[in-house]
Amino acid sequence: xxxxxxxxxxxxxxxYRGTFDLNLIYQTWVKWMKSQxxxxxxxxxxxxxxxxxxxxxxxxxxxxxxxDEFHKWTVNIxxxxxxxxxxxxxxxxxxxxxxRGRLYLDIQATIIRDYQGVYDSTPMLQKARxxxxxxxxxxxxxxxxxxxxxxxIKLHGMxxxxxxxxxxxxxxxxxxxx
Numbered sequence: 506x507x508x509x510x511x512x513x514x515x516x517x518x519x520x521y522r523g524t525f526d527l528n529l530i531y532q533t534w535v536k537w538m539k540s541q542x543x544x545x546x547x548x549x550x551x552x553x554x555x556x557x558x559x560x561x562x563x564x565x566x567x568x569x570x571x572x573d574e575f576h577k578w579t580v581n582i583x584x585x586x587x588x589x590x591x592x593x594x595x596x597x598x599x600x601x602x603x604x605r606g607r608l609y610l611d612i613q614a615t616i617i618r619d620y621q622g623v624y625d626s627t628p629m630l631q632k633a634r635x636x637x638x639x640x641x642x643x644x645x646x647x648x649x650x651x652x653x654x655x656x657x658i659k660l661h662g663m664x665x666x667x668x669x670x671x672x673x674x675x676x677x678x679x680x681x682x683x
Contacts, residue, residue: 516661518611521668524594527562527586527604530667534566534582537660543568543580555588560606562586577620578653580660585609610664614657616650 538545549565568580589606619625624634 516612516658518609519661519665519668519670521608521610521670522606523668524592524603524605525608525668526601527589527608530584530610530664531564533663533667534660537663538566538568538580541568541570541656543570543578558590560586560589560591562589571620572616572649572653575618575620576649577617579615579617580657581613581615583609583611583613608668612657612661614653616653 535545546567546569547564548567549563551561551563553561555561562585564582564584566582568582570578572578585608586604587607587609589604592603592605594601594603618638619634624630624637
């Protein structure tokens with residue numbers, strides 16, 4: 506059975522009310538996942554028509570990448586738009602289709618050890634897996650975890666900047682890029 510470590514100090518879910526470009530947010534996280542060499546899976550896409558022009562949209566996406574033979578990094582993104590109305594905004598002299606409504610976005614990252622289940626096939630391999638997990642404690646995997654934690658924070662910051670919720674400076678930028 507794979508050993509899963511969830512990001513306990515994960516980024517706070519984004520809650521936003523106003524006008525936003527849902528397509529741009531979607532394209533940003535897909536481009537980010539591809540830049541991280543992740544396999545992108547769109548698990549759920551719901552788009553409900555409500556009264557008049559009002560819509561409710563729900564998207565769940567999953568990105569996975571193998572770190573090495575033993576570790577795998579997954580990023581799960583959940584977005585929900587409530588009371589969404591299509592609006593046309595004139596920005597920089599060009600008409601742009603955007604959405605006005607409430608947005609909820611949550612990003613959850615995990616690192617999975619023994620994701621292939623190699624050590625589950627026989628009792629001897631299960632004991633070897635137990636020994637490996639005792640010898641390599643989670644504390645020793647902190648350098649692996651920190652790197653991917655900061656990459657997840659960077660995605661969170663990129664989306665907040667698109668919504669105009671963030672300052673131009675990012676405290677995590679040096680750690681991620683450096």
